Amino acid sequence: MTSFRAIQFKLFVVLLAASLLGACASTPGSKLATEAPVLEREVKRPAPPNQVMTPQVLYELLLAEIATQRNQQALATRAYLDLMQSTNDYRVAERAAQVALSARFPDEALVAAQRWLVLEPDSIDARQAVAGLLITKGRLPEALPYLRQILAAQDTNVAYGFLHLNNLLARHPNKSAVLSLVQELARDYPSLPEAHFAVARAAWEAGDKELTLKEIGTALALRPQWEGAALFKVQVLQSISAAGAMEYYTSYLHDFPRAREMRLAYARLLVQEKHYPQAREEFQRLMADFPDNAEVPLAVGLLSMQLQDYDAADVYLRKALDAGVKDDDAVRFYLGQLSEERKRWDEAKQWYNAVSGEQAFSAKLRIAGVLAHQGQLAEARTYLQQLDTKTNQQRALAASAEALLLRDAKQYQEAFDVLGRALEKLPNHPDLLYDYAMAAEKVGRIDVLETSLKKLIQVKPDHAQAYNALGYTLADRTTRYAEAKKYLEQALKLSPDDAYILDSMGWLQYRTKDYPQAITTLRHALSLRPDPEIAAHLGEVLWVSGEKTEAQKVWENALKDNPGDETLIGAVLKFKVQ
Secondary structure (H helix, E strand, O other): OOOHHHHHHHHHHHHHHHHHHHHHHOOOOOOOHHHOOOOOOOOOOOOOOOOOOOHHHHHHHHHHHHHHHOOOHHHHHHHHHHHHHHHOOHHHHHHHHHHHHHOOOHHHHHHHHHHHHHHOOOOHHHHHHHHHHHHHOOOHHHHHHHHHHHHHHOHHHHHHHHHHHHHHHOOOOOHHHHHHHHHHHHOOOOOOHHHHHHHHHHHHHOOOHHHHHHHHHHHHHHOOOOHHHHHHHHHHHHHHOHHHHHHHHHHHHHHOOOOHHHHHHHHHHHHHOOOHHHHHHHHHHHHHHOOOOOHHHHHHHHHHHHOOOHHHHHHHHHHHHHOOOOOHHHHHHHHHHHHHHOOOHHHHHHHHHOOOHHHHHHHHHHHHHHHHHOOOHHHHHHHHHOOOOOOHHHHHHHHHHHHHHHHHOOOHHHHHHHHHHHHHHOOOOHHHHHHHHHHHHHOOOHHHHHHHHHHHHHHOOOOHHHHHHHHHHHHHHOOOHHHHHHHHHHHHHHOOOOHHHHHHHHHHHHHOOOHHHHHHHHHHHHHHOOOHHHHHHHHHHHHHOOOHHHHHHHHHHHHHHOOOOHHHHHHHHHHHOO
16 A cells, blocks of 8 residues: 555655756757857747656656756766657757756767757757857857758848857857858848848958958948947957048048947047047037936046146036946046145045045045145144054055155155155065165165165066166166166066156166167157156257257257156256256
């Protein structure tokens, strides 16, 4: 006689098996399906076979699912593959493919997906699974007919399929083979913009810019207002020439003036190319067309700061705050800096005090600077010393900020002492070591400078500015030119386009009387960064080389932008007095 407990268990097994098969049937959009272009429509699946729930089937089904739950992936995959062959149920084959793929068994997943397609031949998901797995295994020619069938089956959604085709193929290493495959698929759709777009993207990945521009041009000819394609085209053009990209932006925006993303990208390119007035005009246009976007007035405010139009910057930054800009603390920080530029010291402190979150500590350091500007150096130092520093980095920043205030007040020895005391507590902190070395130079302690920079290089071997400072000091203050060259060459290796390192190398070349090379190096440095110290050095080398008129031009141009720079004025006085 069967006990009630045995009947309960049998009922539990039957219900569990039914629920498992139901789960298989309820997941047509499985992970496998997402590996290929997705068909966005309701799919009516065929009725599953009338499965006889034999004890063996129940056992294998339970074994497979329990193994899956216990993360015994190999056992689960093997059990589902066996069950797939014995049941002829497409839901089990789909589940087998899912489990095998999750377990990272691509060969078994492909076998299961192919079986799934045999059992459910009209399934787009099954076809997508087979295509995706073939592509993953690098078997592009075998995947081609499946992809062609997938695209053909999508009817009005074929465009969607082409837009996702490149994502499916992105991991394949042979980009030329991918391009050939996409071209073959697109050949059947000559009037579809998305097909040409897919070819353009594949050509871009394959490094064929000429074909990329040709195909994206065809896509835009078929759909001129397609902003996504236009953005891709300017990306390609910009890789060739910023001027060409800007010309296309201008043309496109003339035809489609409300193309928001294109105008935003154009404004960003103008900023990148330092065309600040034109960039501000574009952002102002965006603000007029899309008044609810809080990021646009922020961009206009920052550009206005760059252009030193502080009244406009104040208006736009406040507007960004009122519009609910995402990073409101950053905007408050900018407003504090803006108030500093306008010498509105109390207002600056109010903005900095309103900053919270990650930028709060940086804002407090700025408050100390404001106090110093107000003639309250002692109060500023006390404020910094009493800050609630929670990390070694914050302690180092507070000490460096105090030393900077003292240096600006020309209290060089006191700045040197402050950094020395901080280093006693944090002896290997890179920022403190560098700042201590720079403070040592101001008090004539070249020995301390050299020791600190060499220690910094040991602590942080990729610190380009440590090599630069040591090389420049040796070139400027000693005759150890061979050592200086070694350090500067290493600095340039770490940061080859750094204007300050190039300036140091140019100064070393001047000190070793290689004037032609020094002029070439310093001109290059000044072209990268119009810094007054670099201009002072270049003028000096030109003057000594006999090019006095050219030297005066360099100095005069630099003085227009930096009228009070001590290094520049010192160079001018040194030679014009002679």
